[in-house]
Amino acid sequence: MRRILEYGAVVVIALLLNFLLPRALPGGPMKLFGSPEALSRLTEAERAQIAQQYGFGRPLPEQFADYLTGVFTLDLGTSLSDGRPVAEAIGEALPWTLLLVGTSIVITCVLGVALGVLGALRRRRGGGAGLLGTAIVLDSLPAFWLGMLLIVVFGVQLNVLPTYGAGTLAHLVLPVTTLVVTGLGYFFLYTRSSMLTVLTSEPVQHAHARGVPYGRLVRRHALRPALLPVHTIVLMEIGFLAGGSIVIETVFAYPGLGRLTFGAISARDYPLMQGAFLVLTLMVVAMNAIADATYPLLDPRARQ
Amino acid sequence: MLSITGMSVCYDGLPAVDRVSLDVGDGEIVALVGESGCGKTSLARALLGLLPGSAEVTGSAMLGDDDLARRTDWAGVRGRKIAIVPQGAMTGLSPVHKVGAQIEEMLTLHGGRARPGELLDRVGLGAEHLTCHPHELSGGQRQRVAIALALAGEPSLLVADEPTTGLDAIVQRQVLALLASLGIGMLIVSHDLAALAPHADRVAVMYAGRLAEDRPKGAPPRHPYTLGLLTATPATDRSIPWGSVPGSAPPLGQARPGCRFAPRCPLALDPCHDVDPPLVDGLACHHPGAPVYPVVPRSTPSAGTAAATLTGIRHTYRRRGVQALKGVDLEVRSGEIVGLVGESGSGKSTLARIALGLIKPTAGRVVVDGEELTGRTGKALRLLQRRIGFVHQDPYDSLHPGMRVGALVAEPLVVAGTPGDREEKVLAALEAAGLPCEREFLRRFPGQLSGGQRQRVSIARALAGEPVLLIADEATSMLDVSTRAGIATTLRSLASGRGLAVVFVTHDLGEAVQACDRIVVLRSGEIVEHGPAADLAAAPAHPYTQELLK
Amino acid sequence: MKYSAVLVFALVATLAACSGAPAQRPAAQAAKTVTIAISSDEGTLTPFTNESGYPGDNLVKLIFDTLLVQKGESVAPSLATAVETTDNKVFRLPLRTGVTWQDGRPFTAADVVFSVEFYRENLSGDSAIDVRPIRTVKADGDAVTMTLAAPDPEFPLRILSDMAMLPKHLWESVTKVNEAGTDKAIGTGPFRLTAYDKERGYTLTANPGYFGGKPKVDTVKVNVIPQETTQFAALRTGEVSLSVRNVPPQQRASLQSQPNIGIAEGTEFASTMLQFNTTRPPFDRAEVRRALAKAVDVRDLVKTALLGQGTPGNPGFVHPESPVGGPALPPLFDVEAAKRELDALGAKPGPGGVRTLDGKPMSYELLVQSTSTDRLRSAELIRDMLKNVGVEIKVTSLDPDSLDTKVWPDYDVKKGRNYDLTMWGWSAPVMQTSSQIVSLFDSDPEDGNLNIGGFADAGVDKAIDELKATTTPEKRAEAAAALQQKIAEQLPFLTLYYRNGAYAYRKDAYAGWTWQNGLGVLHSGSFVG
Numbered sequence A: 001m002r003r004i005l006e007y008g009a010v011v012v013i014a015l016l017l018n019f020l021l022p023r024a025l026p027g028g029p030m031k032l033f034g035s036p037e038a039l040s041r042l043t044e045a046e047r048a049q050i051a052q053q054y055g056f057g058r059p060l061p062e063q064f065a066d067y068l069t070g071v072f073t074l075d076l077g078t079s080l081s082d083g084r085p086v087a088e089a090i091g092e093a094l095p096w097t098l099l100l101v102g103t104s105i106v107i108t109c110v111l112g113v114a115l116g117v118l119g120a121l122r123r124r125r126g127g128g129a130g131l132l133g134t135a136i137v138l139d140s141l142p143a144f145w146l147g148m149l150l151i152v153v154f155g156v157q158l159n160v161l162p163t164y165g166a167g168t169l170a171h172l173v174l175p176v177t178t179l180v181v182t183g184l185g186y187f188f189l190y191t192r193s194s195m196l197t198v199l200t201s202e203p204v205q206h207a208h209a210r211g212v213p214y215g216r217l218v219r220r221h222a223l224r225p226a227l228l229p230v231h232t233i234v235l236m237e238i239g240f241l242a243g244g245s246i247v248i249e250t251v252f253a254y255p256g257l258g259r260l261t262f263g264a265i266s267a268r269d270y271p272l273m274q275g276a277f278l279v280l281t282l283m284v285v286a287m288n289a290i291a292d293a294t295y296p297l298l299d300p301r302a303r304q
Numbered sequence B: 001m002l003s004i005t006g007m008s009v010c011y012d013g014l015p016a017v018d019r020v021s022l023d024v025g026d027g028e029i030v031a032l033v034g035e036s037g038c039g040k041t042s043l044a045r046a047l048l049g050l051l052p053g054s055a056e057v058t059g060s061a062m063l064g065d066d067d068l069a070r071r072t073d074w075a076g077v078r079g080r081k082i083a084i085v086p087q088g089a090m091t092g093l094s095p096v097h098k099v100g101a102q103i104e105e106m107l108t109l110h111g112g113r114a115r116p117g118e119l120l121d122r123v124g125l126g127a128e129h130l131t132c133h134p135h136e137l138s139g140g141q142r143q144r145v146a147i148a149l150a151l152a153g154e155p156s157l158l159v160a161d162e163p164t165t166g167l168d169a170i171v172q173r174q175v176l177a178l179l180a181s182l183g184i185g186m187l188i189v190s191h192d193l194a195a196l197a198p199h200a201d202r203v204a205v206m207y208a209g210r211l212a213e214d215r216p217k218g219a220p221p222r223h224p225y226t227l228g229l230l231t232a233t234p235a236t237d238r239s240i241p242w243g244s245v246p247g248s249a250p251p252l253g254q255a256r257p258g259c260r261f262a263p264r265c266p267l268a269l270d271p272c273h274d275v276d277p278p279l280v281d282g283l284a285c286h287h288p289g290a291p292v293y294p295v296v297p298r299s300t301p302s303a304g305t306a307a308a309t310l311t312g313i314r315h316t317y318r319r320r321g322v323q324a325l326k327g328v329d330l331e332v333r334s335g336e337i338v339g340l341v342g343e344s345g346s347g348k349s350t351l352a353r354i355a356l357g358l359i360k361p362t363a364g365r366v367v368v369d370g371e372e373l374t375g376r377t378g379k380a381l382r383l384l385q386r387r388i389g390f391v392h393q394d395p396y397d398s399l400h401p402g403m404r405v406g407a408l409v410a411e412p413l414v415v416a417g418t419p420g421d422r423e424e425k426v427l428a429a430l431e432a433a434g435l436p437c438e439r440e441f442l443r444r445f446p447g448q449l450s451g452g453q454r455q456r457v458s459i460a461r462a463l464a465g466e467p468v469l470l471i472a473d474e475a476t477s478m479l480d481v482s483t484r485a486g487i488a489t490t491l492r493s494l495a496s497g498r499g500l501a502v503v504f505v506t507h508d509l510g511e512a513v514q515a516c517d518r519i520v521v522l523r524s525g526e527i528v529e530h531g532p533a534a535d536l537a538a539a540p541a542h543p544y545t546q547e548l549l550k
Numbered sequence C: 001m002k003y004s005a006v007l008v009f010a011l012v013a014t015l016a017a018c019s020g021a022p023a024q025r026p027a028a029q030a031a032k033t034v035t036i037a038i039s040s041d042e043g044t045l046t047p048f049t050n051e052s053g054y055p056g057d058n059l060v061k062l063i064f065d066t067l068l069v070q071k072g073e074s075v076a077p078s079l080a081t082a083v084e085t086t087d088n089k090v091f092r093l094p095l096r097t098g099v100t101w102q103d104g105r106p107f108t109a110a111d112v113v114f115s116v117e118f119y120r121e122n123l124s125g126d127s128a129i130d131v132r133p134i135r136t137v138k139a140d141g142d143a144v145t146m147t148l149a150a151p152d153p154e155f156p157l158r159i160l161s162d163m164a165m166l167p168k169h170l171w172e173s174v175t176k177v178n179e180a181g182t183d184k185a186i187g188t189g190p191f192r193l194t195a196y197d198k199e200r201g202y203t204l205t206a207n208p209g210y211f212g213g214k215p216k217v218d219t220v221k222v223n224v225i226p227q228e229t230t231q232f233a234a235l236r237t238g239e240v241s242l243s244v245r246n247v248p249p250q251q252r253a254s255l256q257s258q259p260n261i262g263i264a265e266g267t268e269f270a271s272t273m274l275q276f277n278t279t280r281p282p283f284d285r286a287e288v289r290r291a292l293a294k295a296v297d298v299r300d301l302v303k304t305a306l307l308g309q310g311t312p313g314n315p316g317f318v319h320p321e322s323p324v325g326g327p328a329l330p331p332l333f334d335v336e337a338a339k340r341e342l343d344a345l346g347a348k349p350g351p352g353g354v355r356t357l358d359g360k361p362m363s364y365e366l367l368v369q370s371t372s373t374d375r376l377r378s379a380e381l382i383r384d385m386l387k388n389v390g391v392e393i394k395v396t397s398l399d400p401d402s403l404d405t406k407v408w409p410d411y412d413v414k415k416g417r418n419y420d421l422t423m424w425g426w427s428a429p430v431m432q433t434s435s436q437i438v439s440l441f442d443s444d445p446e447d448g449n450l451n452i453g454g455f456a457d458a459g460v461d462k463a464i465d466e467l468k469a470t471t472t473p474e475k476r477a478e479a480a481a482a483l484q485q486k487i488a489e490q491l492p493f494l495t496l497y498y499r500n501g502a503y504a505y506r507k508d509a510y511a512g513w514t515w516q517n518g519l520g521v522l523h524s525g526s527f528v529g
């Protein structure tokens, strides 16, 4: 019950922010209705009429009430830039983003966790140090830079993969690779440090003292406790990335939510921004809720 | 069965265990006793090959035909021939597996023939606990599970490393009784000489890496250090004085030639400083005798004015829904030491925090120095809080490691903006807390001090604010046994010398009996008994108090 | 991000140098499919729903025709076959017959009348036309007659060649123009919009019955690629046949060295200027503006910031090749004169070499758009040039929206302004006709709707009135030249340069791009005729 109230409070605050943030940006959606040169010819009354007609000129409380009604009746309004229903625009972009993000998260997570465990077990050997160094480098690679590099190497030079767009499996390779490579370091470092903590924890040390052989120690005693925090960050990551990676989607001209959001922000398309932020909010809250709900399944201590 | 001969353990060349020889016979229970850093744990872990890579073991430890000191492959030995109940076993069980599964694992690994239920039965637990996760068990129950795990492989020798640490007094006795009843050869490592002595067939005492004494059950202790340890263990009988051994044990690698104990030994003569006494007839001492150690002075009851009055204190932790205090009254007068005794969960720490104004009680009033504390907030609260000193349980945590002693003690003065010569006041506070009153000492960092010295710095810091009330929350519990009475002595001199009112919070009724004028026994948030220390110790009225006093 | 882009670019260049050059293929004069990369979505490609002037309007005009088209510096027939006028006030336009809308319905004079009235009602949209100068429009048979409120010799170029004709039968039901869908993107033009989705972009298919002839390209695909670097990478691989991005001077050589990549280049009329806030002292004094302008070497800006890929600004604002024309005025740059004039104003050098004018140090803030490389560089150069004459400039770079909010709040000059100096730019259409140009200088905010510096000068206002009163092209050109002369004296802003247009395309995909001043290469002339 308490949890539900907390989530409710988070959603309410998020809704308020989603509404206020777009309107706090400098400029406004007026520029969607013509070039500055054309707009400058409009009289005050003509501007007011447009603003009134498309909603963004009405008093803020009225707009907010409208927005709230929209959220609860699942009517997110109409995009100011092209008149499409916001729900439709998001509905088209979201599957693309989920495809991109889902694929990358799965690969990143599996690879990152596997390498993280390996890195923790081999920490004193050359291979482990190499892994650690590589992970730190990867973690700090800018996604933009890496994306461009991949485009140049695999698109332009080798000419084996498309440089932009979406639609086929081949189109997915470069953006997914970029996301995986840039995201891998985080998972690796996180898993590694979690594993190292668990390996030196009392339960594992004690199991060692009781004569549990090394392999079994790692598999049975260390792995599960070490992956408990990783489970939470995986879900959080999905929540955040579901908003789309603005950088990746821009670099690869990928038609996902990130690019949609970016477009909406630069155009000050209030309804579209609100809709995109709402999806992001809900994703994060939902993943949080899932993490909270599934954690006790993995950790008996968290069960009531 | 186990025969240790001339065993040394060195870390980076510095000896933690120095040429120790010790035997454990078949079915014999040997207690290896000493204070922290004496080398007892290193010795025990060396027997199972559990020392870190930086440790080097020499000498031999024969278990049957097997030299454990030379072994590198422990498969089939660890858990099967020799098993351990590791230190802190309560927190050492796998949190994600059920008790039954953990026992099964041991049985499979070490080829044990018993059934899990039988093992639990042997350690005094019911089979219903097989389906529990460790977090669902009490500390004592978890310790029993850890013992069952060690027994699964049917070892011929069991090493129990501090098996009672962290448990409440009553549970401690139960666990030791259980170990004693198992009937297998056992090496129990502990700091608690008094508690182990009745259960052990033989007691070996270690000091600074050397074996000081090795005597069979019943033989009177003769080594000055052993005698010191005994007098430092507070008895619940007011007629037995509580003493302390001044000074502290040398850090690793800084032991001087001659008898290791010489710098602290009241009987030390010249040869003691030069010649290392060999272990002869179970004793390593040139001239044993009856050493005299300083003891905590007895109080003469003095009726001061009320420094703090707590009335009708109730407190519920709303988050957890736990009723920590169910209506407690407490009065502390100036010049007296009141012992607040209880086991974990009794509410004694909550009460201390309420008296400090750190927690707002759900109901009740706190009056300090004639002014009401409850209901105050912000600046008014902080002003009144300055009249209360506090000494924290953990001397290693409570002092900022980057500040010098002088700055640490002066801090309350700086915060309060007290004018005048601060150094003068700081030195006075140090002296009152029993620390060297030297300027050089002011420039030291906490890392350069022993545990007892740190706790005294905490006291000095509390004194600098010139409080009317001092609350010492388990102030001795993390110190070595031999130095605890020294802190109590200091508190006593503050009470009688300055008229300070002291609340002495402890889980050890013996300490309270020895150090306090009055005792309040708390259990589950209620006062079960209170009265003058002498009366309470001589004739406890409540069965719970009687149980604690056993 | 910028820095990374440079690194990637360097890498491309290196790798390109290492690999064997691919064989040069013949230039294609016709093509089945041409793929154009644009930088952002352009809505449903109707005159009211495109998002940008360039390239949005250019794409709209591939679907929709205008009555006339711009050709060279003049106009040529399109849906109208001729312009008949005696007084430049009443225009009779005979319409081409036999033209059909892309849905098969015939194009008639009623559509023209409807279009004018529709634009009058609906003022918003990037390709919407301000038709208020047209007082009446009447259909008579296969011709329409438009009567203006006042004579305007530039009317054919300014409005008739820019106003896309709308099919009445589809648009009369439209009430919210910005929600017009692709079903409304039906024109008479050489291409029709056959597919649009946000993922794959636009597909334009040749209109075989186009009155100007069958287009040389069957299908034009338009894809959105936000990143410039990605656009050029896709051009190298051949995934894209034309990038609408103006090639940055630094990347030109590398792109051009590719065997199959060509660069179409020409003059553009987009201008870049140093704008003074003439309502804020000391920029309210023409002498001060003049003195500062003389310290700025616009040739050096072109050489350094544009690597020579541009034309130095004319002090009278107008590009010498623009249809407005007029004599090129002599450059102002003269450091010694600038110093002398500042001395004469009583601005003596103070501490640190900074002059003091009217008791205040000559230290000002120059705003610049953080997104524009050449303007950032120019702003720094200007700072150094003004330092030479004892004027201190602090360059502040802002995102475009924040800068607009300071300089031109709500795009309404009546709302005031808050800056000292700013880098600014006007798009090409502003320089198209002299009646457009006057809106930069007119002190009346209704007519001077682009007068973002709040400039007011009686002499200039008088020159504007005289220009507006002219009724013949010759007289108007004369009046425009006089106005330019005045502007070069008054300097409400200093025109710095006009960037050249340079657009990279795949020669092997399609090489029929033709340059039209004011439009670039993306116009129907590149596909037809």
Ligand code: SF4
Binding pocket: B223, B224, B225, B259, B260, B261, B262, B265, B266, B267, B268, B269, B272, B277, B284, B285, B286, B287, B288
């Ligand atoms: S040898 Fe000397 S110093 Fe050591 S314990 Fe015996 S008497 Fe004390």
